[in-house]
Amino acid sequence: MTADVGRESADAETPAIIDTDVHNTMGDLIPYLPRQWHDTWNAQHIGAPGMWRNPRGVSRRDADTPSGGAPASDPWFLLTDHLDRFDIDYAILTGPGGIRLTPDPDYLNAMVSAYNNAFVDRWLGVSDRLKGSIMVNGNDPAAAATEIRRHADHPDMVQVIMSSTTLMPLGHRHYHPIYQAAAEAGLPVAIHPGAEGSGMAYPPTPAGYPTSYIEWHNILPINYMTQVNSLVCEGVFEKFPTLVVVGLEGGLAWLPHLMWRMNKNYKALRDTVPWLKQLPSEYIRQHIRLSTQPIEEPEQPGHLRSILEMMSAEQTVVFSSDYPHWDNDNPRMTLRQIDPGMRQRIMAGTAAELYGLHHKPDPALRRQPTEQVLTDRGLAEVGHVE
Amino acid sequence: MTGAAEVRRHHVGPTSEIVAGAPKLVSVDGHEVGVFRVGEQFLAWRNVCPHHAAPVCRGTVAGTNLPSKVHEYLPGRDGEILQCPWHGWEFDLLTGEHLAAGSRARLRRYPVEVIDEQVYLTLPANRA
Numbered sequence: 001m002t003a004d005v006g007r008e009s010a011d012a013e014t015p016a017i018i019d020t021d022v023h024n025t026m027g028d029l030i031p032y033l034p035r036q037w038h039d040t041w042n043a044q045h046i047g048a049p050g051m052w053r054n055p056r057g058v059s060r061r062d063a064d065t066p067s068g069g070a071p072a073s074d075p076w077f078l079l080t081d082h083l084d085r086f087d088i089d090y091a092i093l094t095g096p097g098g099i100r101l102t103p104d105p106d107y108l109n110a111m112v113s114a115y116n117n118a119f120v121d122r123w124l125g126v127s128d129r130l131k132g133s134i135m136v137n138g139n140d141p142a143a144a145a146t147e148i149r150r151h152a153d154h155p156d157m158v159q160v161i162m163s164s165t166t167l168m169p170l171g172h173r174h175y176h177p178i179y180q181a182a183a184e185a186g187l188p189v190a191i192h193p194g195a196e197g198s199g200m201a202y203p204p205t206p207a208g209y210p211t212s213y214i215e216w217h218n219i220l221p222i223n224y225m226t227q228v229n230s231l232v233c234e235g236v237f238e239k240f241p242t243l244v245v246v247g248l249e250g251g252l253a254w255l256p257h258l259m260w261r262m263n264k265n266y267k268a269l270r271d272t273v274p275w276l277k278q279l280p281s282e283y284i285r286q287h288i289r290l291s292t293q294p295i296e297e298p299e300q301p302g303h304l305r306s307i308l309e310m311m312s313a314e315q316t317v318v319f320s321s322d323y324p325h326w327d328n329d330n331p332r333m334t335l336r337q338i339d340p341g342m343r344q345r346i347m348a349g350t351a352a353e354l355y356g357l358h359h360k361p362d363p364a365l366r367r368q369p370t371e372q373v374l375t376d377r378g379l380a381e382v383g384h385v386e
Numbered sequence: 387m388t389g390a391a392e393v394r395r396h397h398v399g400p401t402s403e404i405v406a407g408a409p410k411l412v413s414v415d416g417h418e419v420g421v422f423r424v425g426e427q428f429l430a431w432r433n434v435c436p437h438h439a440a441p442v443c444r445g446t447v448a449g450t451n452l453p454s455k456v457h458e459y460l461p462g463r464d465g466e467i468l469q470c471p472w473h474g475w476e477f478d479l480l481t482g483e484h485l486a487a488g489s490r491a492r493l494r495r496y497p498v499e500v501i502d503e504q505v506y507l508t509l510p511a512n513r514a
Contacts, residue, residue, distance in 0.1 A: 054474075061471035062444040327473055330438040 015089035015360055016344075017331055018351035020291050021192070021248045021320035022082065022091040024123055025073040032114035040107050047100030047108060048199025052213040054326060063324035071324035075126040082323045083129055084366055086331045089348070090357050091323075092131050093123060094248065097192030098163025100199045101139055108137040109147070116151055124156045129361045131158045133190060138162035141174060145181035152185035158355040159188045164250065165195035167202070170227045171234025183240045188289070188354055190246040191227060193220045217327075224250035225258050228288055232262065235275040237287045244354060246289045249322060253296045256310035259284055285312050289354060291320035292346065293329040301337045308338060314345035318354065394512065398498075398505040404428065406465055407447040414507060419496050421505060422447070424466055424479050428505050430496035431468075431482060437491060440472035450476055450485060468493075 026046070033041055063071035063081060072078050083091055095115060099108055112135045124132055134151045136144035144162065151157045160182050168174055170191070182189045197204035197216065204223065210216040224247050231237065231245055262280035270276065276283070298304050308317065319335075322328040335343055352358055396414050398421050404410050409420035411433060418433035420443025435442035449464035467485070468477045476485040482493035497508045 056446070056469060056474040060440075061446060061469075062441055328438075330440070333438045 013360060015348040015352050015357055017086070017088045017319065018348045018355070018357060019083075019088045019091045019321045019323070019331070020190075020246070020318045020351050020355075021094050021097075021293060022078070022323050023072055023097065023325060024075070024078065024093045024095055024119070025070050026096055026115050027073065027118055027122060029111065029114040029118055032118045034110060037107055037110050037114075040104075041111065044102060044107070046096050046111070047102045047195070048201075050100070050194070051198045052210070052216040054213050056326060058325055060324045060326060060328065075123050075130060078323075079127055079129065082321070086321075088129075088321075088331065089360055090129050090131055090351075090355075092133065092158060092351075092355065093119070094133050094161055094190070094192060095119065095135055097194050097248070098135070098161065098165070099137060100163070100195040101165060101167070101201050102199050105137060105140045105143065109140055109143040112137050113147060113150075116147065120151070120154065120157075124154070127361075127365055128156075129365055131156050131355060131357070133157070133159050133161035134187070136160055136162050136178065138166060138175065138178060141177040145177040148178070148181040148185060148187070152181070152187065157187070158357075159190050159246065161190045161192060161248075163195045164191035164193045164223055164227060164247070165198075165201045166227075167200075169230030169234075170245075171230030171232070171236050173234070176236070176239065179236060179240045179243050183243045186242070188244040188246050190248050191224075191250075192248045193223065193250055196220060196223055220249075221251040221254050224290075225254055228255075228258060228284065229262065231288070232276070232280045232283045233273055235273070237283045238275050238277065244287055244289060246291065246318070246354070248291045248320060249293060250290065251294070251296065252290050252292065252311065252313070252317060253304070253307050255284070255290060255316070256307060259311070285315055289316055289318050289350065291318050292334060293320045293322045294327045295329050295334050304335075305338050308335075308342065308346075314342045315350065317346045318351040319347045392511040394509040395499070395506040396509055398430075398507060401428070401500060401503050401505055404505060409443050409447075411443060412507070414496070414509065418443070419507065421498065421507070422468075422479055427480070428498045428500060429479055430498050430507055431477075431479075432494035432496070434494070435470045435472065435475060436484075436493070437470070437475055438472060440470055442468065442470045442475075442477065442493065445469045445471040447479065 029041055030038055059071040065074040065077045115135055119132060123130055134148055134157050136147045138144055148160055195201055203209045204216060205219055259281035266280050296304055398412055404421055404423045406423050409422045411418055411420050419430050420433050421430045433441050433443040446469045447465060448467050448469055449462055450467045452460040452462045454460045466479050468479050477493050482495050484491040499506045499508050
């Protein structure tokens with residue numbers, strides 16, 4: 001596939017921007033949780049507390065709702081404050097992204113079920129532009145598969161989402177029931193970072209615990225490298241040939257290195273993974289998608305263009321903003337200096353295929369933006385960074 | 387631009403209206419500008435972060451940890467630092483400079499005058 005594929009779909013009928021990582025809040029789950037878990041919800045929320053703290057908090061400070069609610073707690077405000085403001089056609093809602101592992105799977109399973117039920121009630125009826133992710137407790141694959149099947153027929157649930165933090169690398173057969181259920185439903189499986197090193201997870205690096213939030217956040221991609229490597233080497237994509245795994249918020253620029261190292265070793269050690277029928281990089285191109293945010297910002301923007309070419313980004317990369325979190329990317333500032341065909345693929349084309357969003361939403365679903373929309377003139381004055 | 391620059395003044399408001407930590411946002415020539423009080427000084431910055439074009443003036447006015455020795459923390463400069471509400475980039479409210487070493491980013495400044503307890507932005511003459 002080349003960047004040429006972008007041209008045929010870059011028209012007025014197809015989506016121009018699909019945002020693949022927008023974090024709606026969970027809201028109060030008490031009405032959806034069995035009574036035995038109310039105390040645990042009040043004490044633990046999504047599981048263990050985070051081990052590292054951003055002193056400025058996780059959410060943006062300008063995204064509270066007009067009534068003073070938490071950022072991304074109100075679907076109608078999210079539509080105007082984010083989608084309309086930046087001409088985003090569709091947002092894939094990802095909730096908290098995943099759960100933090102605590103010892104009791106019964107609580108975690110009950111909590112994700114309650115969340116999914118609350119999410120369907122509170123968010124999916126609001127607008128056709130908001131699509132959902134079935135959140136699962138990946139550490140309990142049988143329960144996760146059940147949860148996937150419970151929502152698989154909902155037309156607006158477009159993927160499965162789970163934490164990238166696991167107790168074994170994701171290619172391990174332990175997790176295959178999740179892939180079986182997702183493949184049967186025709187849904188991609190997204191992983192999301194944030195729980196690395198917290199609760200009963202292992203340290204977020206094989207060398208142990210980072211000290212500060214910046215040190216922890218810098219090194220999150222090491223886990224993504226582990227997961228992509230494992231999924232390919234363990235033959236997950238031979239066993240589930242229609243499965244796509246989406247690595248959200250884990251960075252991009254490490255992928256060429258991993259592809260090259262895997263290919264080099266495959267040429268010498270093929271017989272140790274005889275189920276692989278093509279180069280590891282080919283499985284990655286066909287089955288792995290990475291989201292853009294937080295986009296790498298090299299000193300020379302051209303360096304990022306080169307890396308995008310190396311990783312066939314027109315096929316492997318999808319745009320994400322991470323609204324309303326602190327490290328979110330502005331769609332108008334992201335990847336402005338790349339080939340227009342490749343940009344169209346990244347901003348919408350690949351995600352449209354992945355999530356079956358082939359047509360623009362009804363224009364009547366647009367609302368008036370509540371914020372000043374930055375003009376091209378304003379952007380031209382500020383932008384020196386990709 | 388031609389001829390002698392005739393300065394325009396944009397009235398922001400009385401000094402009493404602008405308190406430390408709570409900038410007044412005004413619209414000037416199609417741009418939003420935040421007018422800040424730091425001590426007895428008044429400073430005005432365009433409400434666009436040079437990083438991702440966020441409304442930087444809606445951030446938090448705070449202090450920072452000053453450059454220090456390894457494993458030493460020196461909190462200081464309270465009320466002189468603006469944290470962008472998105473990524474938390476810290477800008478010096480007195481100079482507009484981004485505090486991170488190696489960064490050339492800075493806020494866009496508007497000159498401020500105080501006349502008879504009234505705050506004005508001074509702007510270039512109208513384009514002919």
